[in-house]
Amino acid sequence: MKKLMKGNEALAEGAVRGGAMLFAGYPITPQSEVMEYLSWRMPELGRFFQQTESETAAMFTVYGARQAGMRTFTSSSAVGISLMQEAISGMCAKSIPGVFANVQRCGPGLGFALEGQGDYLRDTRGGGNGDYRVIILAPNSVQEMMDFAYEAFELSEKWRNPVEILSEGKIGQMMEPVELPEFKPTARAIDGMDGVPAEVLLDHENPNFVKNLGDKIAAMEEAEQRWELYRCEDAETIFVAFGLPSRTSRGAVDKLRENGEKVGLLRVISAWPFPRKGFEALPDTVRNFITVESCVAGQVLEDVLIATKRVTKFHDAKVYGLYSGAVAAKVGQIMEKYYAVQNGNCKEGF
Amino acid sequence: MAVAKKRPTLTKDHGFCAGCGHGLFIRLLHEVLDETGYAGNFICVDGVGCSSNYFMATTKGSAIESHHGKAPTIARGVKLARPETLVFTYQGDGDAYVIGLSETLNAAHFGAPITTFVINNNNYGMTGGQMSWTTLPGQKTTTSPGGRNPEQTGLPIDPLQMAARFDAVAYAARGALNSPRNINMAKKYIRKAIELQIRDGKYAIVELLSPCPTDWNMAPVKAIEWIDQEVTKYYPLGEFKGTEE
Ligand SMILES: Cc1ncc(C[n+]2csc(CCOP(=O)(O)OP(=O)(O)O)c2C)c(N)n1
Ligand code: SF4
Numbered sequence: 001m002k003k004l005m006k007g008n009e010a011l012a013e014g015a016v017r018g019g020a021m022l023f024a025g026y027p028i029t030p031q032s033e034v035m036e037y038l039s040w041r042m043p044e045l046g047r048f049f050q051q052t053e054s055e056t057a058a059m060f061t062v063y064g065a066r067q068a069g070m071r072t073f074t075s076s077s078a079v080g081i082s083l084m085q086e087a088i089s090g091m092c093a094k095s096i097p098g099v100f101a102n103v104q105r106c107g108p109g110l111g112f113a114l115e116g117q118g119d120y121l122r123d124t125r126g127g128g129n130g131d132y133r134v135i136i137l138a139p140n141s142v143q144e145m146m147d148f149a150y151e152a153f154e155l156s157e158k159w160r161n162p163v164e165i166l167s168e169g170k171i172g173q174m175m176e177p178v179e180l181p182e183f184k185p186t187a188r189a190i191d192g193m194d195g196v197p198a199e200v201l202l203d204h205e206n207p208n209f210v211k212n213l214g215d216k217i218a219a220m221e222e223a224e225q226r227w228e229l230y231r232c233e234d235a236e237t238i239f240v241a242f243g244l245p246s247r248t249s250r251g252a253v254d255k256l257r258e259n260g261e262k263v264g265l266l267r268v269i270s271a272w273p274f275p276r277k278g279f280e281a282l283p284d285t286v287r288n289f290i291t292v293e294s295c296v297a298g299q300v301l302e303d304v305l306i307a308t309k310r311v312t313k314f315h316d317a318k319v320y321g322l323y324s325g326a327v328a329a330k331v332g333q334i335m336e337k338y339y340a341v342q343n344g345n346c347k348e349g350f
Numbered sequence: 351m352a353v354a355k356k357r358p359t360l361t362k363d364h365g366f367c368a369g370c371g372h373g374l375f376i377r378l379l380h381e382v383l384d385e386t387g388y389a390g391n392f393i394c395v396d397g398v399g400c401s402s403n404y405f406m407a408t409t410k411g412s413a414i415e416s417h418h419g420k421a422p423t424i425a426r427g428v429k430l431a432r433p434e435t436l437v438f439t440y441q442g443d444g445d446a447y448v449i450g451l452s453e454t455l456n457a458a459h460f461g462a463p464i465t466t467f468v469i470n471n472n473n474y475g476m477t478g479g480q481m482s483w484t485t486l487p488g489q490k491t492t493t494s495p496g497g498r499n500p501e502q503t504g505l506p507i508d509p510l511q512m513a514a515r516f517d518a519v520a521y522a523a524r525g526a527l528n529s530p531r532n533i534n535m536a537k538k539y540i541r542k543a544i545e546l547q548i549r550d551g552k553y554a555i556v557e558l559l560s561p562c563p564t565d566w567n568m569a570p571v572k573a574i575e576w577i578d579q580e581v582t583k584y585y586p587l588g589e590f591k592g593t594e595e
């Protein structure tokens with residue numbers, strides 16, 4: 001039986017069913033429904049809901065509770081995730097799992113509060129001090145809000161690394177029918193060390209520590225890439241997008257295909273690790289890539305440039321970007337961009 | 351017969367909800383700025399919350415947008431750079447007393463030469479009425495749907511009285527924006543705080559209890575009654591520091 005749910009509520013319920021025993025968080029638009037929902041849902045199930053004094057405090061609460069064996073969850077947006085970076089960096093350093101969601105807005109500083117994809121580069125690169133990576137899943141439907149939050153706990157425990165759900169204000173606000181998964185356990189020891197600080201396991205004195213972290217990043221990079229290809233057979237131009245723009249891009253692909261244009265879509269599901277393997281799977285016919293992003297200066301674009309460098313057959317491909325600001329590009333805008341590229345009226349996006 | 355008062359030079363129509371205290375505060379502030387001669391020489395550092403809409407309620411004037419809770423620290427920087435300018439923060443309770451509690455108390459502790467105004471409406475107005483540390487026991491908010499439970503989340507916080515204990519704090523007072531009498535008192539507090547900065551470079555903090563009919567789910571009239579009946583039980587009005595003179 002499917003249930004009609006709002007994206008933010010599905011995200012919250014997915015975390016509940018995935019095993020979150022504790023939610024700690026601070027209000028911020030467009031994410032507040034996540035915590036508003038959990039403020040009654042967690043106590044109803046005998047679980048913990050903590051409104052903290054800041055996002056910094058929220059993430060450090062997760063940091064503590066997860067080390068002591070409890071599945072934990074927090075969510076925020078934009079500048080709120082900036083305040084969490086100290087704790088996220090710390091969790092990566094100590095190999096502490098944990099799940100958090102970023103229901104994005106657009107723009108630096110306080111930004112535009114309602115929607116957007118402004119945080120891609122910060123989040124995929126780490127964002128705090130030192131080099132670390134967070135596994136990032138980017139839903140484009142209410143069902144995926146639920147599913148990704150649900151599986152994120154086990155994924156983060158598998159790698160002993162934080163996992164982020166990178167969503168957007170609009171996905172948080174929209175309503176779609178969803179299938180609800182079974183409940184999973186709320187506690188899981190980290191490598192059998194329930195209650196014992198994970199630091200004991202990861203020996204910082206060990207001269208191989210940095211190398212180990214580097215090895216782990218490389219292994220996650222290899223194992224966790226996710227993507228979806230849509231109508232890419234014989235394509236010459238590929239749109240690359242995640243989240244909401246991946247849905248409007250899909251619409252644009254259908255329309256352009258009707259017009260006989262050879263286009264397809266590479267939808268990025270794991271924002272980190274970026275799905276380089278998805279590029280390997282594309283046909284040799286591809287000449288152009290166009291990223292479609294709700295930001296102001298091109299963020300996914302940088303990863304596409306790196307991917308074309310890494311996938312030999314695309315060394316000469318051209319990379320363009322459509323940056324639609326806070327609001328996801330509409331089908332018409334994407335088609336317009338495509339024809340502008342075809343007619344040579346576009347500069348490459350770097 | 352009531353006499354129509356002259357509109358302060360800086361005031362224009364604002365976009366706050368009907369019955370909200372923010373607009374009243376801005377009106378009083380602008381009157382005091384006219385009276386002290388600082389209407390052309392002030393910088394308002396507004397907090398993140400409904401006070402962020404300050405720029406919409408003023409004809410001209412200098413407002414700096416801050417980040418959540420950081421207004422006092424930004425104001426310290428502004429004052430260092432512009433010692434001759436009147437510098438104050440205009441914040442909500444969530445901004446000044448929850449996420450910015452550290453910034454508020456640190457600025458008070460060493461007597462930064464700025465003035466802080468806190469509009470306390472016992473919830474997070476701008477984001478849709480979530481619980482604040484100032485929310486009353488039993489008060490329903492979107493994150494305390496069963497009413498605030500003090501056993502789990504404490505009793506309403508009172509940083510104003512904490513600040514009043516710091517040596518370096520020259521003035522600390524709490525007023526309310528809910529009746530002609532209280533509004534007149536509030537204006538006196540605002541004026542006193544501003545004069546202390548202008549005259550002596552001293553730190554002062556003024557908190558104003560303020561109705562938020564929208565997020566309290568109350569008619570404006572009920573909201574102003576509720577301040578007298580319930581809010582003042584936890585937030586007594588008056589001057590807590592600097593009554594002498
Ligand atoms: C770091 C950060 N976290 C969260 C927010 C979202 N936010 C904007 S206003 C606000 C609450 C404001 O409440 P308050 O200070 O009481 O002001 P009011 O609107 O009630 O006057 C919050 C949580 C933000 N802008 N920045
Ligand atoms: S939400 Fe509350 S504080 Fe904000 S403008 Fe409306 S009444 Fe005023």
Ligand SMILES: [Mg+2]
Nearest residue numbers: 442443473475
């Ligand atoms: Mg408030």
